[in-house]
Amino acid sequence: MSIEADVKTRGKREETKANNRQAILDAARRVFAELGYGATTVRDIIRATDLASGTFYNYFKSKEEVFQALQDDTALRVRPRLRAERIRAATFEEFIAGTFRTFFDFVKNDQTSLATMRRNPELQRMRIDTPEVIAGFEELRADLETAIRNGVMPDTDADLLMAAMVGVAFEVANHMISRSDVSAQDAAEFATALFLGGVHALPKRKRPKAT
């Protein structure tokens, strides 16, 4: 019924188009996770579907573009949450804390797209920023500018502050993922304390030595 409805409203062409695109994206996610991004070829992706090689190029120009689509998808899922958190914030303490908490929670619960494909067998590690990811950064910068104009945030270079937040967020998230003793809350508290009060304000380490 719902399929028939889709067919009626969108037509068979639109339907298979959407299906094929999704099939490629799904296959790519699987193959990237299995072989690693660098080792994956367009042929690997298309072989993991029941489509022909030529069809791939009706939807994407390269594996890079597929990866970008996956990353952009993730970015578009998390950005509204971050945005909402920052808009809700009345003080800049809430602004910082809400942003970090939301981000680390998301990373913890979305290992599929963010963490799985960070695993790069051939090279040590790499980070790729796609357009929607960068747009998310710009969004943060704009919100910081607004906060500064409203007087809730000290008047400083919003672009550098954005860069610092982004740098801490991604780097700490990586360590959070590879370590088993750091929860999303731990990471958020650490990053928030750093930005609110500097090193002096950082939380004490959990287990100093043992005992």
Add this chain to the structure above:
Amino acid sequence: MSIEADVKTRGKREETKANNRQAILDAARRVFAELGYGATTVRDIIRATDLASGTFYNYFKSKEEVFQALQDDTALRVRPRLRAERIRAATFEEFIAGTFRTFFDFVKNDQTSLATMRRNPELQRMRIDTPEVIAGFEELRADLETAIRNGVMPDTDADLLMAAMVGVAFEVANHMISRSDVSAQDAAEFATALFLGGVHALPKRKRPKAT
């Protein structure tokens, strides 16, 4: 004379071996800068030398390994300077300030390897951590642990603190490179103030509006 001396002490074999290796590395630097890392092929690199294609594989397994050698080279140049700065530090203010200042200065003055190959036409931006780079991170972590044990640094999670410093350093450095109005000193002061006192302590923005 010096060449003859080299030949006498090392023999012709060792000599051409070193020369070939260096020729490949030099060619790679040029080609990476011109075509971008992703678009470069092993063939491109070897064509930029007067060697045959097979010879490449006597020295490196892939272009990734060449890139790694170049990155490691850079890492090994900057690490001693960072190390010295941190050892000299008596207070943790000096520890933080010295580390950031040295790092940003280095990035500004070493655009050849760091910035030139950051020029990546095909993909937006990416970061690749090679073994010696990672070893530099571990070195920082170890120094942070030592500072904590000596009581000059608050007792906190040294691994997360290292991650935060690394994240801020690289991300702010990227913005410093692409912006014309941020000097190495500006970047260092910003990062240092953030770590010493949090957002409250950040320097005021230079040109707020105009006047």
Add this chain to the structure above:
DNA sequence: CCCATTCGTGACGCCGCGTCAACTTTTGGT
């Protein structure tokens, strides 16, 4: 001076790339 060893060479087979002409399916008009 000669032989063993090391190393440079480039042709080779393999495979992934992106294209394109032929073919199939869908659509809209009658």
Add this chain to the structure above:
DNA sequence: ACCAAAAGTTGACGCGGCGTCACGAATGGG
């Protein structure tokens, strides 16, 4: 219900990069 045009799929093809390997040249030891 039919059909022609449009849209989309297919896989074979030419191209070029990959890593290898048998060959020959250069080197060094005896």
